[in-house]
Amino acid sequence: MELKILTTFKTIIRTGSFSKAARQLNYTPSTITFHVAQLEETAGVRIFEKSGRRMVLTQAGEALVPYVDDVLEAARKIQNFQYDISDYRGALTIGAPESMLCFRLPTLLKRLHRQAPHVDLRLRSLTSRDVVTALHEDTVDIGFVYSVHEKDREQLDFRAFESSPAHFYASPSVAMRCPDMKTSRQTVADITRVATPMPGEIRALLDDYLSKKEITFGNTIELRSTQTIINLIENDMGVALLPDFAVQDRVTRKALAVVPSEKIHVRSFCGTRKNKWHSPAMTLFFDVLSEYKDTADSC
Known part of the structure; x- marks a missing residue:
């Protein structure tokens, strides 16, 4: 049996459908169906059944998973095996x-x-x-x-x-007029909070800090990219909580400044x-x- 059939099996489990597995593996839907048929013929049992819009494992299919994992793991070991361990590959x-x-x-x-x-x-x-x-x-x-x-x-x-320590950062001009983040029970009306959306660990850290200090912002800019957040606050768009390691060079160049706050650490x-x-x-x-x-x- 070809390893790609077992890879198809695992991809269907992960994505929950034949069509999504086909797109992820760049196969035609008929290829996915053929792979499943081949595996079921070899195992002698039905391994998938439809539940709503998802394909789920039968009891026999669930029992098959650890055996497939063992085969794929063994294949990875062979692919990474080296006679000379100093020559790392894979x-x-x-x-x-x-x-x-x-x-x-x-x-x-x-x-x-x-x-x-x-x-x-x-x-x-x-x-x-x-x-x-x-x-x-x-x-x-x-x-x-x-x-x-x-x-x-x-x-x-x-x-x-x-x-790692983290601080609130803003451009020097925004930092000069931004209230410090040490003062509790305040509303920051004229400065925009720039943050990643939930769920996100840095965002959760930010929300927890502001909640405990009872600090609210008038408005927020949300985006996923940390690099873009840094670019925005560097261009006077607001204030953001960031790990120090992400902005050390900009602080050194005085492109960003720290807005005072209590100690915050990111583990x-x-x-x-x-x-x-x-x-x-x-x-x-x-x-x-x-x-x-x-x-x-x-x-």
Whole structure:
């Protein structure tokens, strides 16, 4: 049996329909139907049934999942196997929030690339919750998130990455007329709050802080891109809560200024699936990560 049939099986489970699986895999609908028929013929059981608009697993299909996972995992091990472990190859998929991917991880990834230039790095910009989902679905090998729920730890292994200070930032001209964020029970009528939409960990941190301080804003600009938020506030569009690491260069250039507030910290974590086989590239990544943290801690 071809591995692509098993990949089709897993994609249908993830997307919930034959048509969505076809679009994601760039197959025709008839190819998806053929793959399912082949798998059902080999297994000797029906593996999918329709429930509303979704295709769901039969009891036999659910029992088949761990066997398919084992085969696909074994295939990944073979694809990444190296006779000379010093010559790292294969692919490594990393998911992280955009702010970390753009402003925190490049130095780490540069070290990894220097030691393993033949590894294909696949980087995915995702919200923290989407990173957790991708780890569960095994569509990323390693994920970085800003928060971990207790239920996340049931199937995933997380380790603390770092705790980074965060502040309210605005352009120097806006910062001069913006009320400080230390003062409780105030309405900021003339300054726009610029933030990522919910759900988002930085947004949740912002909303929690403003709620506790009983601070309200007259209006808000919402957008997903941290880079665009930075560009907006640099151009006098408002004030935003951001991790310090995302704006250090602009603060140094005096393009942005801090609006005083109480201490705020953003915690981040690095995670993988429990019992996931670590390819040589993954093992190297965690070695580089440990060295990176040791260097940062000593500074």
